[in-house]
Amino acid sequence: MRFQYTVDDVVAEVEVEPQGEGFQVTVNGHTYQVMAEHRDGGQLLLRVNGQTLTATTASHEALRYVALNGRIYQLTAGRQSRRQ
Numbered sequence: 001m002r003f004q005y006t007v008d009d010v011v012a013e014v015e016v017e018p019q020g021e022g023f024q025v026t027v028n029g030h031t032y033q034v035m036a037e038h039r040d041g042g043q044l045l046l047r048v049n050g051q052t053l054t055a056t057t058a059s060h061e062a063l064r065y066v067a068l069n070g071r072i073y074q075l076t077a078g079r080q081s082r083r084q
Contacts, residue, residue, distance in 0.1 A: 004078035005064070011078070022047075 022035035
């Protein structure tokens with residue numbers, strides 16, 4: 001699945017592919033191995049290339065909010081398409 005988000009006026013092309021128990025996620029050409037576990041209250045427990053992170057997420061219409069490592073990111077959802 002391919003997604004496009006805008007963060008701080010920068011467009012990010014994101015491709016997500018299932019891989020084993022997790023996902024291979026490519027963001028603007030950089031590839032990451034990701035495992036994600038949903039928690040209560042919009043929290044995600046993430047393991048990204050072996051590093052454990054906790055993110056809190058929320059959405060409103062086309063906006064997505066992600067709090068990660070003390071910073072809040074506002075993402076604007078763009079295109080979404082299936083990989084061909």
